[in-house]
Amino acid sequence: MLWRGVACAILLVALCACDQSNDESDGKKSKTSAVAPTSRFESDVIPILRQNCATCHLTGQEAGSMSLTPKVAWQTLVNVKAAGAPGLVRVVPGRPEASYLLMKLEGTQIEHGGAGARMPFGAPPLPPDQISIIRQWIADGAEK
Numbered sequence: 842m843l844w845r846g847v848a849c850a851i852l853l854v855a856l857c858a859c860d861q862s863n864d865e866s867d868g869k870k871s872k873t874s875a876v877a878p879t880s881r882f883e884s885d886v887i888p889i890l891r892q893n894c895a896t897c898h899l900t901g902q903e904a905g906s907m908s909l910t911p912k913v914a915w916q917t918l919v920n921v922k923a924a925g926a927p928g929l930v931r932v933v934p935g936r937p938e939a940s941y942l943l944m945k946l947e948g949t950q951i952e953h954g955g956a957g958a959r960m961p962f963g964a965p966p967l968p969p970d971q972i973s974i975i976r977q978w979i980a981d982g983a984e985k
């Protein structure tokens with residue numbers, strides 16, 4: 842009877858220790874993902890822009906005044922004032938909710954003082970997972 846009690850106690854201690862080490866490794870994991878962006882411009886964002894946007898936003902002379910082709914998309918977007926929305930910036934690093942690009946993708950541009958249509962113009966909205974990729978890239982600091 843006593844032996845059983847002891848075995849039980851040991852088992853409990855072992856279980857607790859196991860739980861703790863799990864917590865620690867989870868903590869490490871989330872730290873790593875905060876350091877390494879989960880969405881990268883070149884590999885994750887550019888393909889979306891190239892496929893859905895650069896068809897219209899080609900040279901920068903078109904309506905919207907921006908080229909979203911791979912070589913110039915970053916400098917066209919990040920910290921650049923929106924053409925159609927006074928006071929708003931296309932991409933504010935770290936602040937997806939303040940970025941006009943995201944408003945245009947979600948169709949909230951009018952309520953934020955912007956103009957025009959939800960993007961992509963004349964086509965169905967981007968699927969939510971693609972919008973999430975762009976939001977994540979901005980939240981991570983909108984690095985090139």
Ligand code: HEC
Nearest residue numbers: 893894897904905923924925942945956957958960961962
């Ligand atoms: C069929 C053509 C077409 C496609 C495709 C298209 N756009 Fe546009 N875009 C426009 C036009 C026209 C405007 C200007 C009128 C307006 O704002 O609605 C514009 C404006 C914008 C603006 C506002 C720029 C500013 O500074 O005011 C953003 C941001 C934008 N587009 C992003 C995108 C993104 C991102 C995609 C791809 C998901 C995309 N567009 C796809 C035609 C297009």
